[in-house]
Amino acid sequence: MADRIVIVGGAIMGSSLAWWLTELGHPASAITVVERDPSYAASGTAFTNSCIRQQFGNPLNVAISRFGVDFIKTFQSRMDDPRVAPIHFxxxxxxxxxxxxxxxxxxxxxxxxxxxxxxxxxxxxxxxxxxxxxxxxxxxxxxxxxxxxDEGYFDGTTMFDWWRRIAQGRGVTYLADEVTEIDTIGGRIRGVTLASGAVLGADIVVNVAGTRGAQVARMAGLDLPVxxxxxxxxxxxxxxxxxxxxxxxxxxxxxxxxxxxxxxxxxxxxxxxxxxxxxxxxxxxxxxxxxxxxxxxxxxxxxxxxxxxxxxxxxxDLNVFDRNAIVGHHSDLPGFFVLNGFSGHGLQQSPALGRGLAERIVHGRYVSLDLAPFGPDRIAAGVPFPEDAVI
Known part of the structure; x- marks a missing residue:
């Protein structure tokens, strides 16, 4: 039986993850995206300046951007949907x-x-x-x-919209609701409770809550420096x-x-x-x-x-520890994953980071790019993986 996945946050990064999970073969019916504001009017996605660059000081971030540019240029063919137009770059x-x-x-x-x-x-x-x-x-x-x-402006809104629409078309459930509790009985993820009172069973919860990432982590008894x-x-x-x-x-x-x-x-x-x-x-x-x-x-x-x-x-959603993305499984809580702390780079990094975490969930390992240095355990260990080129 496929793991039941709850994604907390449905803007560009949450929708990238949902699309990639289905693209890699995870059953769409086992994926629920919980988004507190389905208008996305106050999300980072709505306010982004929608640019991508290669000029980072960390080589992993450069590799992430290089894949991002390739994804933008090949977006129409990757979506495999006749309704999708090319993304302006x-x-x-x-x-x-x-x-x-x-x-x-x-x-x-x-x-x-x-x-x-x-x-x-x-x-x-x-x-x-x-x-x-x-x-x-x-x-x-x-x-x-x-x-x-390969540096400049791209239409990130279109990319987000099609990820979300295609994920929903494949059967991913998007709920207009808010996670208020995370069930960790027995020392692992069991499910979530929503503001509506609904309870969702889950084997995996992914914190993609943007600026509310630390708040969601605290529901699971964890700290996140966002x-x-x-x-x-x-x-x-x-x-x-x-x-x-x-x-x-x-x-x-x-x-x-x-x-x-x-x-x-x-x-x-x-x-x-x-x-x-x-x-x-x-x-x-x-x-x-x-x-x-x-x-x-x-x-x-x-x-x-x-x-x-x-x-x-x-x-x-500034990672005040080392200003770099926090991506991966939290070893202190089986079933709890983090996709957060992008410090202004989320839109441009969404193709690679959505793909990477989906690989980690579906295959149990990173396949395309090794995102292990972004793992949340570095924070508890006090070992930064820094990025100085933050605008």
């Missing part, structure tokens, strides 16, 4: 700017990792960047790192549009900006960055005038005259 690249020797050293070390993993990243002098993108003011910049291939952190986004138009596409530029100030069709998208982390309630989406919009706009106008003088059209606050 706009590879404008990322450009990291270093403002001092320490930042340049970090980019240089990360570049070596990326090249060894097969990525097409190049290091650029200020003169080389000025020749390619004359709209930058590069005063104070000592080095740049540019992803020349916190909701606010991240800000602005869409603006410029009185003097740039003459060519703007790479996703990561300024030493921490502000990042990219082309977004006929407009531009900027993002930033607040200087004071406490953990917040997952329901708290209030914004401190003075940050635009105090930090973001000045940084944009300094780096790209054409952005002195711009007009904000839209803005929002989203959340990272």
């Amino acid at each position: 706009h590879p404008f690249g990322y450009l990291y700017l270093a403002g001092n020797a320490a930042e340049a050293d970090r980019l240089t070390r990360a570049h070596a990792v990326q090249i060894a993993a097969g990525s097409a990243t190049r290091l650029m002098t200020p003169g080389e960047m000025a020749a390619k993108w004359p709209f930058y003011d590069l005063d104070g910049i000592v080095l740049g790192s540019h992803g020349t291939e 916190e909701a952190r606010k991240r800000y986004t602005w869409i603006f138009e410029a009185a003097r549009p740039l003459e060519k596409d703007l790479p996703l530029t990561i300024d030493p100030s921490g502000v990042h900006v990219r082309t977004d069709g006929a407009t531009y998208m900027a993002g930033a982390t607040p200087d004071v960055d406490p953990a917040v309630d997952p329901e708290d989406f209030a914004g401190d919009w003075a940050m635009w005038e105090d930090k973001v706009w000045p940084a944009l106008a300094t780096r790209i003088p054409a952005f002195e005259e711009i007009r904000v059209k839209q803005s929002w606050v989203g959340h990272y």
Whole structure:
């Protein structure tokens, strides 16, 4: 008899897992996805900037992104459904700017990792960047790192929607409800209780609850170092549009900006960055005038005259232990799996991490990429598996 699986959280990562489980042969009738908000209006998936990059400092994250790009490019054929259209992918690249020797050293070390993993990243002098993108003011910049291939924007909403729709079409149950208790009688997973009062028997519970991941873990008597952190986004138009596409530029100030069709998208982390309630989406919009706009106008003088059209606050499910994904089986509780703590990388990592955890559940081992270093046991052991390239 197939294991009964409850996936707690049905946004992009939970739906990726559900689709991959059925793709690898797990009976769809034995899979239930519990999602507290089936509109997904406040999910990380809804607020994402929907980009993918190769420029990580951890080689496993580079490999995950390389598979992600391949999956995006081949999405239509992988879905094997005539209704599915190709996913739009706009590879404008990322450009990291270093403002001092320490930042340049970090980019240089990360570049070596990326090249060894097969990525097409190049290091650029200020003169080389000025020749390619004359709209930058590069005063104070000592080095740049540019992803020349397979970095940019993709339509993550379409990917999520088809994963969910096809999983449901195959027979996966999606419940609009909330897990309130996890039954661990006998020292292993037995099932869950829902806010509606329903009780679901389960052999496996997968915590894919995003910013509520620590809350779900506590129901099972476990700790997870994941916190909701606010991240800000602005869409603006410029009185003097740039003459060519703007790479996703990561300024030493921490502000990042990219082309977004006929407009531009900027993002930033607040200087004071406490953990917040997952329901708290209030914004401190003075940050635009105090930090973001000045940084944009300094780096790209054409952005002195711009007009904000839209803005929002989203959340990272930040892994405060080492800012890397937490994926795998929790050895302290048989049947409890974690898929959480993506620290802003969830959308782009969803193809590989959904596949990897599905392999671990179906086959009992990782087959395509060894995700064991992401396992939750590293946290209890106090052995980080860090990622420094977090935007």
